[in-house]
Amino acid sequence: MDRMSVNNYLVLLVWIQGGYFLLTGLWPLIHISSFMAVSGSKNDLWLVRTVGVLITSIAIGLVASAIRKKVDGAVMLIAAGAALSLLLVDVVYVFKKVLSKVYLADALAELFFLICWGVLVLNLKNKKQLHR
Numbered sequence: 001m002d003r004m005s006v007n008n009y010l011v012l013l014v015w016i017q018g019g020y021f022l023l024t025g026l027w028p029l030i031h032i033s034s035f036m037a038v039s040g041s042k043n044d045l046w047l048v049r050t051v052g053v054l055i056t057s058i059a060i061g062l063v064a065s066a067i068r069k070k071v072d073g074a075v076m077l078i079a080a081g082a083a084l085s086l087l088l089v090d091v092v093y094v095f096k097k098v099l100s101k102v103y104l105a106d107a108l109a110e111l112f113f114l115i116c117w118g119v120l121v122l123n124l125k126n127k128k129q130l131h132r
Contacts, residue, residue, distance in 0.1 A: 026052065029049060040099070
């Protein structure tokens, strides 16, 4: 990671994940019918909206961190934890046939975020060890 510092990559990742979460969180809140046209019909709209509000809340925190250009351990933990949680929900409930297979596309996005967080955390550890 020569061209950009690890911190710049962290900020970029938070922008990308925050933007993705903002889009996916707001979508069912703004236009539930198009959301269900893509993701499949839902019985409990209150639950879909609750998840949308929670994902939007996480997105706002990530975007706020990106705007400040400060990504601390708590932000990294929330971002990676949210990605892991959504990945597990997507995969488990697609295979239980509760969710449509389209959720596997979201699972891939969440996996991408997790891999990026892993690479950046390893680079942070290596950078700290080099500066000892």
